[in-house]
Amino acid sequence: MLKHVSFLTGNLPAVLAFYARLGGVVEKDLTTAEGFRRGVVRLGEGRLQVFEVPGERPRxxxxxxxxxxxxxxxxxxxxxxxxxxxxxxxxxxxxxxxxxxxxxxxxxxxxxxxxxxxxx
The missing domain is CATH 3.10.180.10 (2,3-Dihydroxybiphenyl 1,2-Dioxygenase, domain 1)
Structure with missing residues (x-):
């Protein structure tokens, strides 16, 4: 069973809002100990985890x-x-x-x- 999938993002608030609009439930929006922003959206039984890392851009x-x-x-x-x-x-x-x-x-x-x- 899938626990989660992780991606990088350039704009965490926009990504969380997008997936919430599609029926996801935002469970986390926090800053990690390393200083990265981390968001988690529950999509059914699985999770989408998204990190906004300074200097990194998704491709x-x-x-x-x-x-x-x-x-x-x-x-x-x-x-x-x-x-x-x-x-x-x-x-x-x-x-x-x-x-x-x-x-x-x-x-x-x-x-x-x-x-x-x-x-x-």
Missing amino acids: PHQHWAEHIALHVRDLRTLLPELRAAGVTVTRDLQPSPSGRDMAFVTDPDGRQVELLEADD
Whole structure:
């Protein structure tokens, strides 16, 4: 079972707000003993841990094959709201291989995020 995935960020508050908007719950936003900002977002049973390290910049790959996939509710309503908030949509609403609605957006650091309609 996945405990967490960790990434670097250039803007911790923006990343935490982005994933909270997608249904995540911010569990931590603190400064580590080393002086790094650390945020943790609970996404279902797993966690996304994000570090803002002075002088370090994330370099996510722009190809859709390298991505985070999240189940979300009411994607048809959420996607226009994300667009209106300035989120970049890289793959518009379409059926996934399983037939559920899906789309791809980028997070504030440019990471690809697959949004997949959750089962009710």
